[in-house]
Amino acid sequence: VxxxxxxxxGRPPTRAxxxxxxxxxxxxxxxxxxxxxxxGVRVVEELLDSGIDLVFALGSPSLEDTARxxxxxxxxxxxxxxxxxxxxxxxxxxxxESPQGVIAVARIPDHSLAALEVRGPAVALxxxxxxxxxxxxxxxxxxxxxxxxxxxxxxxTADPWNAKSVRAAAGALFRLPTVRTSADELLxxxxxxxxxxxxxxPRGTPADAIEPAQRAALAVGNEGAGLSxxxxxxxxxxxxxxxxxxxxSLNVAVAAGILLYVLTRTR
Amino acid sequence: VxxxxxxxxGRPPTRAxxxxxxxxxxxxxxxxxxxxxxxGVRVVEELLDSGIDLVFALGSPSLEDTARxxxxxxxxxxxxxxxxxxxxxxxxxxxxESPQGVIAVARIPDHSLAALEVRGPAVALxxxxxxxxxxxxxxxxxxxxxxxxxxxxxxxTADPWNAKSVRAAAGALFRLPTVRTSADELLxxxxxxxxxxxxxxPRGTPADAIEPAQRAALAVGNEGAGLSxxxxxxxxxxxxxxxxxxxxSLNVAVAAGILLYVLTRTR
Numbered sequence: 001v002x003x004x005x006x007x008x009x010g011r012p013p014t015r016a017x018x019x020x021x022x023x024x025x026x027x028x029x030x031x032x033x034x035x036x037x038x039x040g041v042r043v044v045e046e047l048l049d050s051g052i053d054l055v056f057a058l059g060s061p062s063l064e065d066t067a068r069x070x071x072x073x074x075x076x077x078x079x080x081x082x083x084x085x086x087x088x089x090x091x092x093x094x095x096x097e098s099p100q101g102v103i104a105v106a107r108i109p110d111h112s113l114a115a116l117e118v119r120g121p122a123v124a125l126x127x128x129x130x131x132x133x134x135x136x137x138x139x140x141x142x143x144x145x146x147x148x149x150x151x152x153x154x155x156x157t158a159d160p161w162n163a164k165s166v167r168a169a170a171g172a173l174f175r176l177p178t179v180r181t182s183a184d185e186l187l188x189x190x191x192x193x194x195x196x197x198x199x200x201x202p203r204g205t206p207a208d209a210i211e212p213a214q215r216a217a218l219a220v221g222n223e224g225a226g227l228s229x230x231x232x233x234x235x236x237x238x239x240x241x242x243x244x245x246x247x248x249s250l251n252v253a254v255a256a257g258i259l260l261y262v263l264t265r266t267r
Numbered sequence: 268v269x270x271x272x273x274x275x276x277g278r279p280p281t282r283a284x285x286x287x288x289x290x291x292x293x294x295x296x297x298x299x300x301x302x303x304x305x306x307g308v309r310v311v312e313e314l315l316d317s318g319i320d321l322v323f324a325l326g327s328p329s330l331e332d333t334a335r336x337x338x339x340x341x342x343x344x345x346x347x348x349x350x351x352x353x354x355x356x357x358x359x360x361x362x363x364e365s366p367q368g369v370i371a372v373a374r375i376p377d378h379s380l381a382a383l384e385v386r387g388p389a390v391a392l393x394x395x396x397x398x399x400x401x402x403x404x405x406x407x408x409x410x411x412x413x414x415x416x417x418x419x420x421x422x423x424t425a426d427p428w429n430a431k432s433v434r435a436a437a438g439a440l441f442r443l444p445t446v447r448t449s450a451d452e453l454l455x456x457x458x459x460x461x462x463x464x465x466x467x468x469p470r471g472t473p474a475d476a477i478e479p480a481q482r483a484a485l486a487v488g489n490e491g492a493g494l495s496x497x498x499x500x501x502x503x504x505x506x507x508x509x510x511x512x513x514x515x516s517l518n519v520a521v522a523a524g525i526l527l528y529v530l531t532r533t534r
């Protein structure tokens with residue numbers, strides 16, 4: 001079976017499937033259905049590679065503009081999850097500006113602090129009110145690159161499963177255990193497992209002035225207001241990126257990247 | 268004179284002014300008119316503080332939702348550049364999702380390599396085909412935080428004066444000299460001023476294995492394809508972020524932040 005412009009296999013989406021896609025733009029729907037949408041060739045490739053349960057994927061003719069897109073369409077068709085549609089329908093259901101002809105719907109993986117196993121040195125990222133989905137995804141991507149054990153999203157943080165966050169995470173969200181938890185539950189867990197909590201704060205101690213703990217959790221706060229009072233108080237110390245320039249004004253993900261580098265470089 | 272909901276001063280925009288705002292969404296228009304648009308309270312505050320020539324600013328009632336917004340409206344009115352309009356008109360002329368009730372139009376500052384003065388150790392950022400305006404702005408913000416002498420945008424790089432880039436730069440673009448130049452002109456300048464050119468590349472030498480030059484230029488490439496062949500060849504060495512995680516997969520701005528940190532930390 002060949003579709004329009006040669007997309008192999010795949011039937012058109014059902015109305016119910018399109019309804020799910022529209023619903024997934026809302027956080028409440030994502031949380032109730034435990035589903036999320038992932039857009040773009042690279043991200044959907046990573047999704048397929050991750051073993052996460054992919055429910056269905058819309059593919060439009062523009063997916064076929066590249067060899068890589070055609071290969072992805074073939075993989076989706078082989079898995080029996082490809083739904084063929086036109087570019088306009090796909091764009092209407094997309095949440096990012098360039099879905100590249102593909103949107104996949106998949107199950108949000110179940111992760112919990114209780115299920116995590118800790119051995120030896122470890123690092124974790126705590127999201128304490130991060131609001132911008134692009135920043136959130138970039139933070140998760142950064143944490144995964146530093147082999148973080150997990151990321152914890154505290155109340156007030158944007159939804160990691162927002163399509164823009166999923167896109168910016170570039171696949172990291174499919175591999176890095178990301179848990180939603182309360183500050184109380186997190187702090188209890190960190191304490192029980194011997195983690196030192198560091199807060200990111202431009203007015204904190206220069207990060208290269210401390211000897212990092214073998215088990216370190218780095219908390220980053222809201223783009224405008226910074227850390228919540230609860231996390232600021234619970235942190236052993238707040239850390240600033242030690243830069244020689246003017247007063248620090250770094251994007252939250254850039255600051256977190258430098259701090260994770262400093263916290264883990266002696267390992 | 269009080270405007271709607273108490274915005275002080277300010278007349279409505281002229282048709283010509285609205286036409287300029289619409290034109291500024293296109294790079295060619297920005298380049299021909301040497302004007303750019305800046306959106307959002309913080310960015311327009313930074314613009315006023317920078318001394319850059321602000322031509323006019325649209326302000327809508329939602330600018331008055333916060334004390335900070337009201338203070339900004341008062342400053343714009345005092346400078347005689349405030350143009351009052353409604354929220355819908357402002358949104359229709361905005362290029363970002365949350366303009367926060369204010370869009371300013373200002374002159375692109377004139378910078379050239381020839382006008383730069385170098386004394387002692389220095390660092391610079393070279394943008395070699397960076398495509399995403401958000402990444403571009405975050406890179407400029409990062410470079411400015413590290414007290415970079417300048418940023419150079421090579422052909423193939425997105426326009427730094429794109430509204431999304433201006434927003435992500437969070438004011439850095441108003442202070443950091445940002446020049447558009449050819450690879451030839453840049454390489455000649457770097458050579459003449461004793462700069463060592465480093466390239467950012469995940470397959471490069473771990474950055475902490477080198478002794479950084481006192482005058483260092485860091486080149487970052489396209490989000491997908493990396494450095495251009497010309498710059499890759501001209502670089503003394505390509506540097507990777509030394510991370511202990513899986514194969515490096517960092518956002519270009521996060522990688523640049525860590526590399527700039529490593530290149531400047533011994534100063």
